[in-house]
Amino acid sequence: MGVVIRVAKLLPALTNSQGDAENAEAIVATLGWLGRSAGIVSCDVGSHLSPCDVFVLGHVTESDFAAARDQVALWADALLASVSKGSIILAVGSGIELLVSIGLLNGVVRPHQSRSVTDCVVDAEGNELWGFENSACGYLRSDLERPLGVVLAGIGNGDGTEGVRSEFGQGLVLATHLHGPVLVRNEELMDEIVSRATHVSEVTVNTATGQRARSLARENRAAMIALTKRS
Amino acid sequence: MLRYAPAVAVGRLVRWVARKRKPGGGAAIPGVVVNRLAPGFLPQVLNSFPQGLVVVTGTAGKSTTTRMLAAIVSAHGKRVFTNPSTANIAQGLTSAILAQSTITGRIEADIAILEMDEGHAAKLSERAPADVCVLLNVCVDQVDRFFDPQLVTGMLSKVARATTGPVIFNADDLSIVEAVQTVSTERSVGFGMGSALRSTQLRNMGYVRPALAVTPPEICGELSSVDGRRASLRLDGVDADVHLPAIGVHYGVDAVAALTAASRVLGQDYDPVLASRTLSALDPVFGRGETLTIRGQEIDMVLIQNPTSFRLNVNSIPAESDCVMIAVGSDVRDYAYLWPVHLDHLSRLAIAAGPKAREVAIHALYNDVAVDSVEENLELALEAFLALPRPSHGRKTLVFSADSMRRTRRYFDLAEQGVWES
Numbered sequence: 001m002g003v004v005i006r007v008a009k010l011l012p013a014l015t016n017s018q019g020d021a022e023n024a025e026a027i028v029a030t031l032g033w034l035g036r037s038a039g040i041v042s043c044d045v046g047s048h049l050s051p052c053d054v055f056v057l058g059h060v061t062e063s064d065f066a067a068a069r070d071q072v073a074l075w076a077d078a079l080l081a082s083v084s085k086g087s088i089i090l091a092v093g094s095g096i097e098l099l100v101s102i103g104l105l106n107g108v109v110r111p112h113q114s115r116s117v118t119d120c121v122v123d124a125e126g127n128e129l130w131g132f133e134n135s136a137c138g139y140l141r142s143d144l145e146r147p148l149g150v151v152l153a154g155i156g157n158g159d160g161t162e163g164v165r166s167e168f169g170q171g172l173v174l175a176t177h178l179h180g181p182v183l184v185r186n187e188e189l190m191d192e193i194v195s196r197a198t199h200v201s202e203v204t205v206n207t208a209t210g211q212r213a214r215s216l217a218r219e220n221r222a223a224m225i226a227l228t229k230r231s
Numbered sequence: 232m233l234r235y236a237p238a239v240a241v242g243r244l245v246r247w248v249a250r251k252r253k254p255g256g257g258a259a260i261p262g263v264v265v266n267r268l269a270p271g272f273l274p275q276v277l278n279s280f281p282q283g284l285v286v287v288t289g290t291a292g293k294s295t296t297t298r299m300l301a302a303i304v305s306a307h308g309k310r311v312f313t314n315p316s317t318a319n320i321a322q323g324l325t326s327a328i329l330a331q332s333t334i335t336g337r338i339e340a341d342i343a344i345l346e347m348d349e350g351h352a353a354k355l356s357e358r359a360p361a362d363v364c365v366l367l368n369v370c371v372d373q374v375d376r377f378f379d380p381q382l383v384t385g386m387l388s389k390v391a392r393a394t395t396g397p398v399i400f401n402a403d404d405l406s407i408v409e410a411v412q413t414v415s416t417e418r419s420v421g422f423g424m425g426s427a428l429r430s431t432q433l434r435n436m437g438y439v440r441p442a443l444a445v446t447p448p449e450i451c452g453e454l455s456s457v458d459g460r461r462a463s464l465r466l467d468g469v470d471a472d473v474h475l476p477a478i479g480v481h482y483g484v485d486a487v488a489a490l491t492a493a494s495r496v497l498g499q500d501y502d503p504v505l506a507s508r509t510l511s512a513l514d515p516v517f518g519r520g521e522t523l524t525i526r527g528q529e530i531d532m533v534l535i536q537n538p539t540s541f542r543l544n545v546n547s548i549p550a551e552s553d554c555v556m557i558a559v560g561s562d563v564r565d566y567a568y569l570w571p572v573h574l575d576h577l578s579r580l581a582i583a584a585g586p587k588a589r590e591v592a593i594h595a596l597y598n599d600v601a602v603d604s605v606e607e608n609l610e611l612a613l614e615a616f617l618a619l620p621r622p623s624h625g626r627k628t629l630v631f632s633a634d635s636m637r638r639t640r641r642y643f644d645l646a647e648q649g650v651w652e653s
Binding site: 016017021063117119179213216217 | 375380566569570571590593597599601602605
């Protein structure tokens with residue numbers, strides 16, 4: 001099974017109201033289907049943060065935001081060090097603002113005119129991503145950051161693009177407004193993270209359960225994209 | 232009230248047409264029409280009950296608590312008007328009124344005891360303040376509407392502030408404690424778990440802010456212990472044992488909420504023995520731990536309305552059950568917020584069904600739960616479920632979202648069987 005890959009759920013008690021923290025579980029399940037050994041590290045308020053291969057930081061509601069920002073500030077040095085050495089961090093929703101607060105992202109979080117609560121379809125270099133956004137804010141990227149793609153339906157960052165992709169040292173920062181199990185719904189994103197974490201160029205899931213889950217997710221995404229574009 | 236007669240007449244006509252066109256369905260349409268034609272009608276009726284209006288609200292447990300409270304108050308000789316669990320928003324409430332009112336909109340009842348959606352309760356409290364309110368809990372729910380639980384706390388706070396009499400509140404939920412902060416101590420009446428139960432169960436209740444590391448406010452109604460369907464509680468210093476409608480600590484919390492509220496609604500007339508006896512005789516509300524017989528097969532019906540009820544109910548399914556169907560409809564706008572519920576308690580999922588069938592199946596597979604089949608068409612799924620052989624353990628269990636529950640009820644023509652309607 002080789003080295004155990006460590007996947008950290010950052011502040012799961014504050015960041016899972018829309019299922020964002022479950023991306024960590026989904027990464028571990030996918031690694032399991034690949035025959036790789038992986039484990040979840042749950043990092044709550046007050047926890048020490050040790051280096052991990054992947055960090056997942058979900059959306060925090062406004063009422064909990066100050067507490068989350070304070071904790072992330074305490075983890076800032078450890079997070080920056082880990083990502084610069086090659087870790088990957090996925091941020092969802094207001095997790096983007098938390099990354100901005102510690103300098104892992106360098107753009108500006110901007111409030112939307114009205115909250116965007118809708119399905120979102122994104123053209124990501126030929127792949128169409130789908131998810132549900134429920135955000136009060138968008139994001140204006142810095143010059144060094146790229147979007148995940150161009151918005152075909154929904155609001156995303158608010159400037160016609162959605163999400164952020166940014167190299168940080170040897171690591172990667174991925175951020176999105178698509179809530180919940182965005183990696184399950186969009187296997188290209190999952191595979192990018194898994195590929196980097198395992199240093200394997202191509203992700204091939206051979207187990208029956210994994211293949212079925214991913215096949216159903218592809219079917220579901222195609223149906224949801226068609227539905228979203230029609231509406 | 233006479234001025235509302237034309238609107239009531241139109242509402243009744245709409246109701247008749249809706250029932251003709253869609254037997255068992257279209258229940259909310261008359262309410263939509265009347266609320267638009269006569270926006271003052273609903274508040275006027277809610278304010279018209281001689282012994283007042285009792286509002287039960289919060290995320291989880293509204294239907295069960297309302298039913299318990301209505302039954303207890305009714306057993307004390309009061310004529311109670313109450314609403315079906317599926318009619319807890321403004322149009323549903325108006326439809327429920329139209330089903331029972333005179334042509335002028337008058338309801339022949341002494342008191343109204345109504346469950347209300349949190350958002351609608353807050354809005355209605357401006358024009359129809361409750362005489363007594365029961366605030367149950369704040370859990371993650373409908374994130375497309377209630378994206379921040381703090382919003383819900385604000386809504387419940389508004390209901391509490393508008394209430395003219397006792398505010399019955401869950402002292403184990405800090406969101407609720409915050410919502411009643413502005414209510415005077417004379418009017419606020421707490422209920423909650425005893426210390427032993429708190430230490431083992433509070434974490435599992437799904438409250439966004441459980442009062443884990445704090446000393447709860449003083450309470451009048453205490454749930455001391457739950458053993459299967461038996462619960463022991465203490466109300467104003469008097470011990471009582473009750474039989475719950477189904478297994479689950481949350482039903483015990485609903486029971487202590489209902490008994491505490493009943494004691495304040497009835498005042499001097501409250502008879503603790505009669506109250507406990509009435510509560511103990513209740514059947515479950517449709518879909519809340521209820522068992523129905525359909526075409527000769529006993530099937531457990533479980534309604535899921537949010538991650539909390541999904542978690543509590545899935546965990547209460549016996550682990551060895553091997554014939555479970557989960558149906559989730561388009562009432563769940565985005566399935567993602569149900570992902571924090573871990574399904575690995577189930578040994579397998581026989582059918583993932585409804586418009587969100589694929590999402591249910593994907594969720595189960597990522598939780599390492601085998602899925603036998605995926606069927607988006609609910610009616611086909613229900614037929615396939617009935618056609619499955621008898622399970623090797625226990626009964627077949629049908630878990631559904633509210634929309635799938637309504638469609639299932641309609642499909643099997645269950646309106647008259649085991650369904651509690653006002």
